[in-house]
Amino acid sequence: MSGARTPAGKQCPICKKPQDEKFRPFCSKRCADVDLSRWLKDSYAIPADERVPDTIANDEGEE
Numbered sequence: 001m002s003g004a005r006t007p008a009g010k011q012c013p014i015c016k017k018p019q020d021e022k023f024r025p026f027c028s029k030r031c032a033d034v035d036l037s038r039w040l041k042d043s044y045a046i047p048a049d050e051r052v053p054d055t056i057a058n059d060e061g062e063e
């Protein structure tokens with residue numbers, strides 16, 4: 001470990017590479033496309049990730 005810190009929200013949610021200002025929050029147009037495809041394909045199985053689409057209904061009061 002080099003001790004380098006990885007600030008949350010500074011990485012591409014798709015591939016975890018550093019974000020590119022032009023494609024934030026992604027690192028490239030490709031990853032932006034990947035994310036878009038996921039949104040279009042609602043049935044796409046999203047792996048465990050800190051990113052949770054707002055399309056997922058939150059059950060209030062259910063803990």
Ligand SMILES: [Zn+2]
Pocket residue numbers: 012013014015016017026027028031
């Ligand atoms: Zn990426």
